[in-house]
Amino acid sequence: xxxxxxxxxxxxxxxxxxxxxxxxxxxxxxxxxxxxxxxxxxxxxxxxxxxxxxxxxxxxxxxxxxxxxxxxxxxxxxxxxxxxxxxxxxxxxxxxxxxxxxxxxxxxxxxx
Amino acid sequence: xxxxxxxxxxxxxxxxxxxxxxxxxxxxxxxxxxxxxxxxxxxxxxxxxxxxxxxxxxxxxxxxxxxxxxxxxxxxxxxxxxxxxxxxxxxxxxxxxxxxxxxxxxxxxxxxx
Numbered sequence: 001x002x003x004x005x006x007x008x009x010x011x012x013x014x015x016x017x018x019x020x021x022x023x024x025x026x027x028x029x030x031x032x033x034x035x036x037x038x039x040x041x042x043x044x045x046x047x048x049x050x051x052x053x054x055x056x057x058x059x060x061x062x063x064x065x066x067x068x069x070x071x072x073x074x075x076x077x078x079x080x081x082x083x084x085x086x087x088x089x090x091x092x093x094x095x096x097x098x099x100x101x102x103x104x105x106x107x108x109x110x111x112x
Numbered sequence: 113x114x115x116x117x118x119x120x121x122x123x124x125x126x127x128x129x130x131x132x133x134x135x136x137x138x139x140x141x142x143x144x145x146x147x148x149x150x151x152x153x154x155x156x157x158x159x160x161x162x163x164x165x166x167x168x169x170x171x172x173x174x175x176x177x178x179x180x181x182x183x184x185x186x187x188x189x190x191x192x193x194x195x196x197x198x199x200x201x202x203x204x205x206x207x208x209x210x211x212x213x214x215x216x217x218x219x220x221x222x223x224x225x
Contacts, residue, residue, distance in 0.1 A: 004155065035215075042116060042201065042215030043156075058211050090155050100146075101213070103155030 002026050004104035006091050012110045013081040021076040021107050023091030031094045032074040033058075033101060034066065036087040043090060049074055050097075081111045115139045116204050118216035126224050131189040133219050135202030138183065142204040142214075147176060147187050150199045150218070159200070160187070192223045 007022045025032065030051050035043040035058075045058030049068040063085060065077040074093075078085060088108050092101040117136045125131045135145075143164040148156035162169040162176045162185070169176050175188045189196055202216040 009153075040121075040217060042114065042203075042217045044215075045211055045213070048211055056211065092155070097212075100158040100161075103148075103157065105153060105155050 004091055004093055004102050006089075006104035006107050008107060009105070010108045010110075012112060013078075014112060015081060015083065017081050018077070018079045019081070019109075021078070021089055021091075021109075023074045023076065023104060024072050025074075025091075025093040025102070026072065027093060027095075027102065028071060029093035029095050029102075030071070031097060031099075031101075032068065033092040033094075034064070034074070034076045035090045035092065036060065036085075037090065037106075038087050046076065046089075078109075083111050085109065086111045114217070115142075115214045116202055116216040118200075118202055118219050120219050121217070122220040122222070124222045124224060125192045127194055128191045131187075131192045131196065131221055131223070133187040133189075133200050133202075133221065135185045135187075135216055136183060137185075137204050139204070139206060139214075140183065141206045143207065144205045145176070145178060145185050146203045146205075146213075147174075148201040148203060148215075150201065156201055189221075192221075194223045194225050197221055197223050 004025045033048045034046040047066040049055045091104040094101045146161040147159040149159045150156040178185045199218045205212045
């Protein structure tokens with residue numbers, strides 16, 4: 001049982017480039033989340049999804065886009081990468097909003 | 113701005129002793145609190161939680177205490193083991209809703225053998 005998987009583990013981007021962070025879960029969870037963690041800070045919610053086809057903004061959505069075409073996958077798209085998006089990105093999933101969130105191992109992104 | 117605060121970035125404890133990790137919050141509407149544990153290069157994993165209707169919850173070596181009047185919670189680990197060395201995040205939520213979980217900045221616990 002893989003749980004929540006994220007790819008890539010690490011990436012360096014140049015300013016203005018774009019990329020997609022991949023997230024997949026095999027637990028048939030309805031809810032999926034993207035967080036970012038900046039050095040010395042807590043995790044902050046970027047976007048979340050309550051099911052396929054339904055997404056909504058979290059606390060820090062600017063500069064990101066998401067889609068949820070299947071229950072399993074929840075990719076995060078960065079358009080026009082900026083140094084302020086240097087962070088560690090965590091994807092998580094849960095069966096419902098009341099249930100514990102399970103996290104992936106994270107993607108470390110460096111924008112130079 | 114930071115609604116959940118962990119004021120100690122790091123803590124070192126001898127193996128076998130008690131580890132006490134602290135967390136303060138500012139939003140009196142928070143009614144559910146969680147602790148997550150994170151090892152390097154891994155995602156956070158759920159450790160223990162407590163509802164605001166309780167003041168203590170225990171799970172094996174881990175106990176969480178909640179003091180609502182002080183807006184303070186703490187995680188006690190007894191006895192501490194070297195495998196407990198990790199970063200511990202406190203998190204809190206206000207009611208239901210997928211966008212309602214707020215995390216602290218984390219405390220790095222080192223248990224010295």
